[in-house]
Amino acid sequence: MSYLAYLTGVAFLIWAIVPLFKKDSTWVSLYVEADELADRKQRVYGNIADLEFDFAMGRLSEKDFNSIRASFLSEAGRVIEKIEGQKTAGLMDRIQNDLSNLGKKTKAKKKIKKQSNCPSCGSENLPEAKFCMKCGKELS
Amino acid sequence: MADLGNILLFFLFPISVFTALTAYAAGVTKRRGLLEAARRGAYAAFAVTTLAVLALEYLLVTSDFSIEYVASNTNLALPLFYKMVALWAGHNGSLLLWTWIVTMFSAIVAYQHRHKNNDIMPYVIFTIAITMTFFSVLSVFIANPFETLYQEIGNTLQEFAVQDGRGLNPLLQHPAMIIHPPILFIGYVGSVVPFAFAIAALITGKLGTGWIHTTRRWALTTWGFLSVGIVLGGKWAYVELGWGGYWAWDPVENASLLPWLTATAYLHSVMIQERKGMLKVWNMALVISTYLLSVFGTFLTRSGIVSSVHAFANSGLGPAFAVFIGLSTILSILLLLYRRKDLKPDEEMESLVSRESGFLFNNLLFLLATIAVLWGTLFPVISEIFTGDQITVGPPWFNNIMIPIGLALLLLTGVGPLLAWRHTSVETMKRSFGYPILGSVVLVIILFFVGVKDGWALGSFAISFFVMWTIVVEFIKGAMVRRKNSGENFLKALYMLSRKNTRRYGGYIIHVAMVVMFIGFTGNAFNSETRAEVAEGDSFQLGPYDFKAIEIIHDQNDNYSAETLIMEMSRNGRLISTISPQKRYYFASEQPSTEVDIYTTLREDIYAVLSGMSNDGEKVIVQVYRNPFVSMVWIGAFILVVGTLFAMLPNYRESKSGGAK
Structure with missing residues (x-):
């Protein structure tokens, strides 16, 4: 009986160790800054949604509502510009559009972009990368 | 079967260490193979622990009295159902259950995130694996449920089996007891998941709300289980302990309340972080405290530290827990200090009359409550250190605060x-x-x-x-x-x-x-009670209710002997119900237990306890409580x-x- 137990335990350990000996690759960390900006964008949008709800429920005056909303909108603009790294035209329209679609289904489910592996060295790269971050070869 | 369980449980230790090491290495090197190995380690840990739990269940159900745990917590006459739940009736079994739930959660988390969050997952698995390692050390080396009974024959120790076990503590032989511990344990152990994500966020520097979103459901589920576990504990105390109430600010009850208080505070304060980017350190601190208090709660419940400091020191569990909680606290604080610059608030408070200040007051109050309960719970221990005597603060102290x-x-x-x-x-x-x-x-x-x-x-x-x-x-x-x-x-x-x-x-x-x-x-402000010694035919009053003793019945079965008092309860001369409290004496454990009878309406409970026989043995002593609004709880x-x-x-x-x- 106890042989069986030893065998089971060892089998599990070996099963866990196996991946260590497989051909290996690494993944690329997403940038902390990009993470933070995405976070801030989400926060501003959430804030505007809450503000509109509070206003509809009669929790703040129209004057307060307008001034707070304006400051949120310009913050949203700043964040988006920072994310994209450039001044963008029609920013406010885009934000308004984003806002009106908040909490709604997006028609085609966003395809989750997979990180792409380099064909020559196997390293993982960001989806938008054109060249491998590790060996510099072009990614197809 | 005991060997089988013991050996499988033993494997948990190397597997946990392996998982922790590979997970950490995966975090540093970002190698997929290492992360995959860590993930498999988490699955394997769950597998061996599950098999060990099954082995212990087999021993319990088949009444193998050569095993100390089985002999101490069950006996032959115990109904099958209670034999099965005896897994969490004692010390060592509960620890195994705790360990098992940790491995289960670790496997679930590893599986849920197998294709995502590669950056933080290594450290998440690492943190949980460290917890797993700690509990495997406890279960394997200090409080092993597969330990066999030994006796000294001449100069050698020999294994032996007793004829019958000591039985399950009568207080635990109640339906609420079957689900209360596992539910509470899930609540306790669940806190390890948000904790692990918080620690991973601190290690990797990804301190945005990502970790909060990822663990939102975990935090809420854990909180729900903790809440239900606490209430079920109250329900059990109410129907089983027979003192008329459901909450007495007992150390064990407080132990479950403490993580609940911090978890509730967290569920609120997290919204300020999501909306204003404030309280980042505070939220981390709350998640970490919830986890530490959960471990502390387990320790308090299972060690008996508050009733007697010395009893716990001897069991070997106490020091191990103390070291683990101490180290975890210190390391968490160091990590927080290390990241303090990145955890600066993005915005400032603008007005005292706002939603965020409401949340802030809420958190302040929860903090006060936590400190008060912690202080009151530990006061006996603290007073023993300084004065040599255990001074207990009673329910009035807690109620006042x-x-x-x-x-x-x-x-x-x-x-x-x-x-x-x-x-x-x-x-x-x-x-x-x-x-x-x-x-x-x-x-x-x-x-x-x-x-x-x-x-x-x-x-x-x-x-x-x-x-x-x-x-x-x-x-x-x-x-x-x-x-x-x-x-x-x-x-x-x-x-x-x-x-x-x-x-x-x-x-x-x-x-x-x-x-x-x-x-x-x-x-509770309107509770009333009365006590009466009655023989068959006697009657007494409580408020508008009249009680008449109809019959006193003595009977017994294999498990216990019992006295039952059957009373008629009427109001304004109209019969409402019969109410029949019982007193039992369990043979195996040689312990008495009271089976209360409760007549429940939305408005109030009539709660009857048979306390015992009068001195001359002619009458029975009955205590009746009138508790308004209990069903509201x-x-x-x-x-x-x-x-x-x-x-x-x-x-x-x-x-x-x-x-x-």
């Missing part, structure tokens, strides 16, 4: 949601609070003249009324706003409104649950579960092209 804090929190439940973020003007405050306050004042006046003179009770009823009013108005007003914009009918609008923001409205439902439970708690708990489940539903998303417009 916790009733005001509880009521203040309840009040905030009503006020907070009505405040706007950032700034609320005086004008809108008047509009929101005018009628509910007026209503509460009228209620207090009416109650006072009806005869309610207790100040706290009046305050509690007034606040409950106020909160209930504001919540109902929130739902109605929200639905009306939506109806105006969408053209849906009122009920549809109400449904869509709540489904579109399940967290907000689930939260409101939980607030309703709290109001209902507080009404139940307030009932259980109903509140049920609403709480509904609210928690609702809050966990994903938000309903309308289709972009119109839909419900």
Whole structure:
């Protein structure tokens, strides 16, 4: 009986160790800054949604509502510009559009972009990368 | 079978260490193979522990009395069902259950995130694996449930088996006891998941709200289990301990309340971080404290430290726990200090009258409550260190502090949601609070003249009324706003409104649950009781109720002998019900136990206990309690579960092209 137990335990350990000996690759960390900006964008949008709800429920005056909303909108603009790294035209329209679609289904489910592996060295790269971050070869 | 279980359990130790090491290495090197190995380690740990648990169950069910744990917690006459749940009746078995749940959660987390969050997952698995390692050390080396019985024959120790076990503690032979420990344990252990994500965020520097979003459901589920576990513990105490109440500020009860307090604080303060980027350190601290307090709670429950410091020191568990909790605390604090610059708030507080300041007060009160309960619970230990005597602070001490804090929190439940973020003007405050306050004042006046003179009770009823009013108005007003914009009918609008923001409205439902439970708690102010020695045919009174002893029955079965008093209960000469408390004496454990009988209505419980025989053996002593509103506590708990489940539903998303417009 106890042989069986030893065998089971060892089998599990070996099963866990196996991946260590497989051909290996690494993944690329997403940038902390990009993470933070995405976070801030989400926060501003959430804030505007809450503000509109509070206003509809009669929790703040129209004057307060307008001034707070304006400051949120310009913050949203700043964040988006920072994310994209450039001044963008029609920013406010885009934000308004984003806002009106908040909490709604997006028609085609966003395809989750997979990180792409380099064909020559196997390293993982960001989806938008054109060249491998590790060996510099072009990614197809 | 004992060997089998023991060996499999032993493997948990190397597997946990392996998992921790590979996970950490994966974090540093970002190698996929290492992460895969760590993940498999988590699965393997779950597998071997599951097999070990099954082995112990087999031993319990087949009554293998060569195993110390089986002999101490079961006996032959014990019903099969109780043999099975004896897994968590004792020390070592409960630790194994804890360990098993940790491995289960670790496997679930590893599986859920197998394709995502590669950056933080190594450290998440690492943190959980460290916990796993600690519990495997406890289960394998210090409190092994597979230990066999030994006796000294000459100079050698030999294994032996007893004829029959000592049986399950009679107090534990109750249906609530079957589910209470596992539910509470899931609540305790679940806190390890948000904790692990928080630690991983601190290690990797990814300190945004990502880790909070990822663990939202875990935190809420854990909180729900903890809440239900606490209430079930109260229910068990109420029906099984026979002293007439459900909460006595007992160290073990407090141990479960502590992580609940910090977890509740976290569920609120997290919203400030999401909206304002503030309180980042504080949220981390709350998640970490919840986890540490959960481990501390397990330690307190299983070590007996408060009843006697010395008993726990001998068991070997105490020092191990102390070291683990101490190290975890220190390391967590160091990590927080290391990241303190990155955890700076993005914004400042703008106004004292705002939603965020409401949350802030809420957190302050929860913090006060946590400190008070912790201090009161540990006071016997602290006093023993300094004076040599254990000085216990009783329920009055806790009530004096916790009733005001509880009521203040309840009040905030009503006020907070009505405040706007950032700034609320005086004008809108008047509009929101005018009628509910007026209503509460009228209620207090009416109650006072009806005869309610207790100040706290009046305050509690007034606040409950106020909160209930504001919540109902929130739902109605929200639905009306939506109806105006969408053209849906009122009920549809109400449904869509709540489904579109399940967290907000689930939260409101939980607030309703709290109001209902507080009404139940307030009932304690009106409790009354009486004690009588009765022979067959005697009668006595409690309030408007008359009790008449009809018959005293003696009988017995294999498990216990019992005396039962059958009484008729009537009000104004009209028979309402029979009520028959029982006293049992369990043979195997040589322990008595009281089986109370409770007549429950929405308005009050009539609770009868058979305390024993009178000195001359002619009569029985019966104690009857009249406890108003107790059922509100259980109903509140049920609403709480509904609210928690609702809050966990994903938000309903309308289709972009119109839909419900």
